[in-house]
Amino acid sequence: MKNKKLIATIICLAAALGIIIVLIAPxxxxxxxxxxxxxxxxxxxxxxxxLIVKTGRIxxxxxxxxxxxxxxxxxxxxxxDIPGLxxxxxxxxxxxxxxxxxxxxxxxxxxxxKSAAGVKWTVPQNEKKSEGPFKTMEVNLTLSGAYGSFKNFxxxxxxxxxxxxxxxxxxxxxxxxxxxxxxxxxxxxxKVKVYYQ
Numbered sequence: 001m002k003n004k005k006l007i008a009t010i011i012c013l014a015a016a017l018g019i020i021i022v023l024i025a026p027x028x029x030x031x032x033x034x035x036x037x038x039x040x041x042x043x044x045x046x047x048x049x050x051l052i053v054k055t056g057r058i059x060x061x062x063x064x065x066x067x068x069x070x071x072x073x074x075x076x077x078x079x080x081d082i083p084g085l086x087x088x089x090x091x092x093x094x095x096x097x098x099x100x101x102x103x104x105x106x107x108x109x110x111x112x113x114k115s116a117a118g119v120k121w122t123v124p125q126n127e128k129k130s131e132g133p134f135k136t137m138e139v140n141l142t143l144s145g146a147y148g149s150f151k152n153f154x155x156x157x158x159x160x161x162x163x164x165x166x167x168x169x170x171x172x173x174x175x176x177x178x179x180x181x182x183x184x185x186x187x188x189x190x191k192v193k194v195y196y197q
Contacts, residue, residue, distance in 0.1 A: 074161045078197045080105075080137055085194060088162065089141060096153040098145035101187070106138040134195045138167070141190040150188050163195040 077084075082105055093100040143150065150171075157164055170189040 071161070075163050076134060076195055076197050077162075080194075080196055085139065085162075088160070089139070092153060092156045092160070093143055093145075096145075096156055097149035098143045098153055098188075101142040101144055102140075103142075104140040106140065134163075134197060136193045136195055139192050139194055141188075141192065143188045143190070144186065145188075146184045147186060148184070150186065157192070165193045165195075167191040167193055 085105070086103060089103055090100050143153065154166065157166065168191040171186045173186060
């Protein structure tokens with residue numbers, strides 16, 4: 001009987017071991033595979049998070065470059081922007097206590113127009129060829145006012161965001177009546193180069 005009990009126990013243990021091998025081993029393999037998949041997915045997630053961080057940095061750099069591009073576009077616009085220049089010169093003159101008498105945009109056949117303030121200005125119809133990487137347009141300005149105001153105007157031109165170089169300056173005493181005449185009133189003629197792309 002002892003043998004029968006021993007054999008029955010061995011058979012039960014063998015059956016239990018068989019059941020474990022048949023049922024639990026595939027589940028254990030599935031758990032190991034899931035662990036390796038989880039490890040792989042964590043790697044992919046880490047790579048995606050790194051890409052998101054890099055994308056954020058690139059977007060930030062792009063915004064900064066767009067700001068710089070906007071500044072360059074203000075300094076060197078793509079076109080001549082004659083109306084913008086007219087407003088700019090008129091504003092700079094009035095802000096510095098000068099009167100903008102006339103403005104002449106050189107560059108070919110011209111059409112003469114008059115602003116609401118009575119300032120005569122000439123617009124080029126044809127484009128002039130320029131040397132160097134940027135196109136240039138010459139502008140002749142006639143201003144009147146005090147010498148100190150003119151110095152301030154030149155400083156404002158120098159600090160202006162638009163790329164402008166003064167080529168020549170001529171001045172003489174202004175044409176005021178005797179009653180209005182002061183020693184500090186002059187007529188200034190400037191030739192400036194304005195750059196664009």
